Amino acid sequence: MQNSDHSVREGFLERLARLFAWISGGLILACAILITLDVFARDIFNDNFFESFEITIYTYAVTVAFSFAFALTTKTHIRIDVIYARFPPLGRALLDIVSVALLSLIAVIFCYYAWSTTFQSLSFPGPTRLGAASASELAVPLVIPQSIWSLGLTWFAAICLIYLVRGLISLARTDLKAVEALIGIAAHEADAEIDEALHATAGKDAPGNPEHPH
Numbered sequence: 001m002q003n004s005d006h007s008v009r010e011g012f013l014e015r016l017a018r019l020f021a022w023i024s025g026g027l028i029l030a031c032a033i034l035i036t037l038d039v040f041a042r043d044i045f046n047d048n049f050f051e052s053f054e055i056t057i058y059t060y061a062v063t064v065a066f067s068f069a070f071a072l073t074t075k076t077h078i079r080i081d082v083i084y085a086r087f088p089p090l091g092r093a094l095l096d097i098v099s100v101a102l103l104s105l106i107a108v109i110f111c112y113y114a115w116s117t118t119f120q121s122l123s124f125p126g127p128t129r130l131g132a133a134s135a136s137e138l139a140v141p142l143v144i145p146q147s148i149w150s151l152g153l154t155w156f157a158a159i160c161l162i163y164l165v166r167g168l169i170s171l172a173r174t175d176l177k178a179v180e181a182l183i184g185i186a187a188h189e190a191d192a193e194i195d196e197a198l199h200a201t202a203g204k205d206a207p208g209n210p211e212h213p214h
Contacts, residue, residue, distance in 0.1 A: 013159060014073045020155070021070035024063035031056040051138050058145035065114075065152025069159040072103070081185050093171055093179040100164045100183050107157035114150040121146055 031052065038052040071077050084095055121142040124132035130141035163183055170178035 013162065017070040017073045017159065020066040020152075024066050027059050027063050031059050051136065054134060054136050054138060054140070058140070058149075061149045062145065062152055065149050066155060068107070068152070068156040072156070072159055072163065075183075075185070077103070079185055084185060089176045089180075092184060093167075093176045096179055096184045097164070097167050097171060100160065100167055104157065104160035104164050107153065107160045111150065111153045111157040114146070114153045118143055118146040118150050 034052040034055060038048055041047060079099065084092060087095060122131040126133045126141065127139060128141055130143050132142050133139045134142060167179050167183050170176075170182065
């Protein structure tokens with residue numbers, strides 16, 4: 001029963017992270033459309049009607065922050081596995097824990113400074129009670145995009161810490177396969193990439209291949 005509950009919680013986090021990633025992708029697409037409209041507006045009316053530059057800066061920061069957690073849950077953060085693959089299962093599990101612990105530390109630091117910046121903007125004088133505003137025609141209160149950006153980094157830090165705790169629990173139970181499934185690098189992934197590269201090279205060097213030099 002405990003294992004079932006654990007898998008449900010893990011699946012929920014992954015689905016939520018994927019949802020945020022899809023929303024982020026949609027916002028990036030909307031920014032691309034906005035930029036296109038601004039290009040036409042500048043060409044036809046010689047004016048920026050949509051203020052796409054400022055809006056895309058805020059959107060990019062927010063979408064990147066919310067996408068970090070999705071990269072963690074799908075194991076798409078870049079990791080160097082040259083030495084990792086040479087360790088025994090226990091050594092790999094310990095390296096997985098260390099990597100997620102360091103990532104959690106970085107995420108918490110990002111989260112702390114993001115919220116510090118947000119509260120600092122809120123404390124500055126501005127045209128409204130929301131503190132400092134952007135020096136543009138939009139005069140966007142900076143606390144709005146900064147708070148959403150901080151929420152994205154908080155979400156990332158929370159996922160990192162949850163995965164760290166789960167990894168530690170699995171390691172304490174000596175369930176190394178669970179550690180690998182949650183935060184590890186599957187050894188067969190590196191082997192598959194090497195095999196694919198070797199097959200591709202062998203195909204190019206084959207005598208019957210048109211690309212093979214005679």
